Amino acid sequence: MTEASEGVDTEALARAIADAAWDRKARNVRVLDVRRLVSYADYLIVCHGTSERHARAIADNVIDELRELRWRPIGVEGLRSGEWVLVDYGDVVLHVFCEPFRQEYPVEKMYADAPRLALKPPADLEETTRGEA
Numbered sequence: 001m002t003e004a005s006e007g008v009d010t011e012a013l014a015r016a017i018a019d020a021a022w023d024r025k026a027r028n029v030r031v032l033d034v035r036r037l038v039s040y041a042d043y044l045i046v047c048h049g050t051s052e053r054h055a056r057a058i059a060d061n062v063i064d065e066l067r068e069l070r071w072r073p074i075g076v077e078g079l080r081s082g083e084w085v086l087v088d089y090g091d092v093v094l095h096v097f098c099e100p101f102r103q104e105y106p107v108e109k110m111y112a113d114a115p116r117l118a119l120k121p122p123a124d125l126e127e128t129t130r131g132e133a
Contacts, residue, residue, distance in 0.1 A: 010091045013071065014043035014117065017087075017094050020065035021047050022122055024058045026096070030108055031117040041093050043117075046107050048097040052082030055098045059085040062094060 014031050021029055026047040035042045049055035059079055066073075071089060078085040083101045087094040095107055 008091070010042040011117065013089060013092045014045055015119075016066065016069060016071075017045050017062055017089070017092060018047075018119055020062040021045070021058050021094070021096070023065065024049075024054075024061040026058045027099070028102075029119060029121065031119060032108065032111050032114040033117060034111055034114045037111060037114055042091040043093075044107065044111065044114075045092065045094045046097075046102075047095070048099045048102040049082075050099055052098045054082075055085055055096045056082040059087055059094070059096045062087060062096075 018029050018031055026049060029045065029047040032044045032046065033042070034044055047058065049058050056079060059076070059082075063073060063076065066089070073087050074090055075088040076086070077088075083098050084105065085094075085096040087096070097105070
């Protein structure tokens, strides 16, 4: 963990980010536990929207909802285009793709050895998330 996030429950933060993404109907939300694989983060969250506008809305909602919990991102990249938005919370990093870009940049495959947190999507999204890449 970095000094700025010392004492922070990064798993709870990762779950809060996933929940905020689901609030905007993010697809195929995955939380990868990368603590044993990399030094720059504890968790990576990967999801996608059905369009660039949808991806931007997901990222904006995460930023807004986490701000209410007193979390501000260290950095945000790609929000203007919406093709691939990266929201950096230090030890937890969110990747929101526009669907075609998720296929082109398979972050999960880069971290294939990373354990996935068990997540329960909202009931209205279960059918849209099952079996997606």
